[in-house]
Amino acid sequence: MSAAGVVATGHPLVTAAAAEVLNAGGNAFDAAVAAGFASAAAEPALTSLGGGGFLLARSAEGRTRLFDFFVDTPGRGCGDLVPHFVPVTLHFPASEQDFNVGLGSVAVPGNLAGFLQIHEALGRLSLHTVVGPAVRLAREGVPVNARQAYMLGLLAPIFMHSEGSAAVFAPRGRMPRERELMRNLDLADTLERLPEDHGKSFYDGAVAERMAADMGAGGGLLTAEDLASYRVQARDPLSFEYRGRRILSNPPPSFGGALVAMSLELLGRLDLASVRWGSSEHLMAWVGAMQEVEGLREKGKRHVDHVAEEELSAAAGRVRSFLRGTTHVSVADGEGNVASMTTSNGEGSGYVVPGTGIMLNNMMGEDDLHPEGFHASPPGLRVASMMAPSLVLDGDRVRLVTGTGGSKRIRSALFQVISSVVDFGLSVRDAVEAPRIHWDGELIQLEPGWEDRRAVAALAQLGPVNEWPERDVYFGGVHAVVPGQDGAGDPRRGGSAMVVR
Numbered sequence: 340m341s342a343a344g345v346v347a348t349g350h351p352l353v354t355a356a357a358a359e360v361l362n363a364g365g366n367a368f369d370a371a372v373a374a375g376f377a378s379a380a381a382e383p384a385l386t387s388l389g390g391g392g393f394l395l396a397r398s399a400e401g402r403t404r405l406f407d408f409f410v411d412t413p414g415r416g417c418g419d420l421v422p423h424f425v426p427v428t429l430h431f432p433a434s435e436q437d438f439n440v441g442l443g444s445v446a447v448p449g450n451l452a453g454f455l456q457i458h459e460a461l462g463r464l465s466l467h468t469v470v471g472p473a474v475r476l477a478r479e480g481v482p483v484n485a486r487q488a489y490m491l492g493l494l495a496p497i498f499m500h501s502e503g504s505a506a507v508f509a510p511r512g513r514m515p516r517e518r519e520l521m522r523n524l525d526l527a528d529t530l531e532r533l534p535e536d537h538g539k540s541f542y543d544g545a546v547a548e549r550m551a552a553d554m555g556a557g558g559g560l561l562t563a564e565d566l567a568s569y570r571v572q573a574r575d576p577l578s579f580e581y582r583g584r585r586i587l588s589n590p591p592p593s594f595g596g597a598l599v600a601m602s603l604e605l606l607g608r609l610d611l612a613s614v615r616w617g618s619s620e621h622l623m624a625w626v627g628a629m630q631e632v633e634g635l636r637e638k639g640k641r642h643v644d645h646v647a648e649e650e651l652s653a654a655a656g657r658v659r660s661f662l663r664g665t666t667h668v669s670v671a672d673g674e675g676n677v678a679s680m681t682t683s684n685g686e687g688s689g690y691v692v693p694g695t696g697i698m699l700n701n702m703m704g705e706d707d708l709h710p711e712g713f714h715a716s717p718p719g720l721r722v723a724s725m726m727a728p729s730l731v732l733d734g735d736r737v738r739l740v741t742g743t744g745g746s747k748r749i750r751s752a753l754f755q756v757i758s759s760v761v762d763f764g765l766s767v768r769d770a771v772e773a774p775r776i777h778w779d780g781e782l783i784q785l786e787p788g789w790e791d792r793r794a795v796a797a798l799a800q801l802g803p804v805n806e807w808p809e810r811d812v813y814f815g816g817v818h819a820v821v822p823g824q825d826g827a828g829d830p831r832r833g834g835s836a837m838v839v840r
Contacts, residue, residue: 342673344839346370347818347826349385349666349744351835352481353377354828356472357670358839360464367670368396368461369469371678372454374668376473376530378682379450379697380523381481383498383508384490385666385683385744385816385832388529388541389692389699391449392665392682393589394457395576395728395742399675401735403587405728407572407721408453410446410702414718415564422714423558424704427496429686433807434784436746439704439713440497440689442559446702446722447569450682451538456571466534477527477696480520486833488517490812497701500689504698507691526696541695543567550692550699559690560703560714568719576730581607582761584738588729594636595727598750599757602632606758608655616763619794622776625758626801627658629751629778639710665726665744666832671737671822673839679728681742707747725749731757737822739767744832745815751777752815767819771827771834775814778802786810 344367346357356377357370365373371394378386386392391409414420422443429436458469483491491498491514498508507523508514515521532540540546543566551563577590581603588596605628614620631654665683685701692699702708708722709715716722727749731739739760743752752775759770774788776798782805789795798804807813816832828834 342823344670344672345820345822345824345826345836346374346839347669347820347828347834347836348374349378349816349818349828349832349834350381352381352476353668354835354837356476357668358837359472360469361672361839363464363468365462365464365469366674367672367676367678368457369464370670370672371668371680372458372462373469373472374670375450375454375680375682376470377476378666378668380473380476380526382666383698384487384494386450387684387687387698387700388451389448389697390682390684391446391700391702392453392680393593393724393726393728394453394678394680395587395589395730396461397587397677397730397737403576405574405576405590406453406457407574408449408456409593409724409726410449410700410722411565411569412716412718412720412722413445413447413560413562413565413703415562415568417555417560417562420558420560422560422703425500425689429493431813432809432811433805434813438686438701440500440686440701442554442557442688442690444701444704445554445559445561445688445690445699447561447565448699449569449571451541452569453571455538470530470533474527474530477523477530480522483515483517483519483521484833485517486812488515491515494686497687497689501691503691503693504689507696523696525694529695529697542569546692546695553690565718572721584761585732586729586757587732589724589727592721593724593726595725595749596729598632598636599727599729599753601635602628602750602754603757604651605631605655605658609658611762616759616765617789617791617794619791619797622789622794622798623801624658625755626776626778626783626798630801631658633778633780665746666816667728667742667744667818669740669742669818669820669826671740671820677730677737677740677822679730679740679742681726681728681744683726683744727753729753731761739819739821741817741819743815743817747779748777748813748815751775752817756817756819767821767825768827771817771819771829774810777814784813786814
């Protein structure tokens with residue numbers, strides 16, 4: 340008899356879609372792809388078929404592969420066109436973050452190609468069965484929950500940026516509110532055509548031609564040649580050790596996994612065996628590691644192999660000196676297959692491909708993805724990402740399947756959940772639901788809920804502390820599962836988990 344399957348995603352209906360596919364005889368990879376399609380209908384504030392992502396797959400036989408279907412830089416064959424950006428400031432409850440949208444922010448999308456290739460390579464059910472739950476959600480509608488209403492309101496300036504986008508996502512002349520139905524009939528039609536079309540029209544057909552024409556007329560760099568040239572790339576995952584466990588994550592050219600590895604490398608040089616979770620020693624160790632890694636990143640050192648041993652020892656020593664202190668899907672089936680998939684649309688460009696219900700990404704307008712400057716890279720390069728779908732292994736057994744969205748907070752959210760489980764023995768639910776910290780380069784951003792007020796006060800030794808009034812999507816959305824046992828969906832993003840028997 341096989342063990343129970345476990346699913347954790349960013350929305351209860353997405354979790355249900357993955358569980359439906361598992362119950363229909365699908366494996367973890369069928370379920371992850373089904374969740375990816377369902378997320379496009381149920382979580383438009385976080386992902387889209389016009390975005391990009393990664394899936395880390397490990398089969399029951401122990402074979403691992405990282406599918407990279409993140410975005411490429413656009414601009415093949417378009418000459419010296421100056422891209423059109425529209426700056427937008429998003430107002431979180433206790434912080435702000437600037438983004439750029441508009442046609443000039445669009446990179447070559449990869450999510451659709453990635454889902455289709457993963458299904459073809461690893462799935463066992465028909466594509467018709469796998470997209471079925473997403474078709475229903477898009478056509479029948481998704482009741483907007485409180486977290487979705489908040490996130491859609493946060494992104495209202497982007498989703499109402501153009502008439503085409505507003506017609507799909509704000510048909511009432513405003514963003515949908517809690518308990519209202521959110522439908523996307525064009526997306527439902529697009530998904531229904533996939534089993535026959537297999538994405539050809541999107542990448543090398545009529546839809547691609549329409550995208551290219553709109554881009555050329557409106558200051559975008561995405562061309563028909565960019566779309567036709569896009570390819571999913573399969574890589575060996577990044578592998579590193581942490582306190583006797585092996586962790587697999589997203590390898591270069593993306594830097595999210597490497598930055599998590601660097602954070603854990605510093606933390607692994609500290610003795611936390613007698614440190615209490617939530618104490619000043621604990622909080623200062625975490626923040627100190629974040630600060631040191633941010634400093635190394637700013638020097639262009641984004642992988643532990645780029646840092647000399649003396650520099651690592653010095654960084655760990657500085658942390659030790661204080662010891663007095665986009666959406667994600669995780670699936671494990673009952674056969675031993677696991678899938679960790681993170682996808683994102685950035686914040687969205689505000690451009691919806693006519694007739695498809697698909698908003699394209701704004702990855703060319705995200706400053707953290709382009710440290711050398713916007714549009715500094717030539718066309719056709721895979722953009723590096725902070726996304727870091729990860730597995731934690733104890734010997735040959737997968738103990739944790741995890742990942743998160745959250746822009747610049749991805750590495751800090753994931754680092755904290757892994758450390759909470761490995762160093763402090765928290766359950767997956769407690770680790771995901773615990774309050775978080777983030778060093779943004781200037782301020783220590785602190786969620787409420789830390790009970791030891793002396794520990795919070797001690798953080799002022801490391802920098803100014805901005806304590807938030809409530810927990811928020813700003814701090815990421817970690818969705819994680821322990822194969823055969825339990826899972827946790829992050830409440831910050833309306834997450835959901837389910838055991839499938």
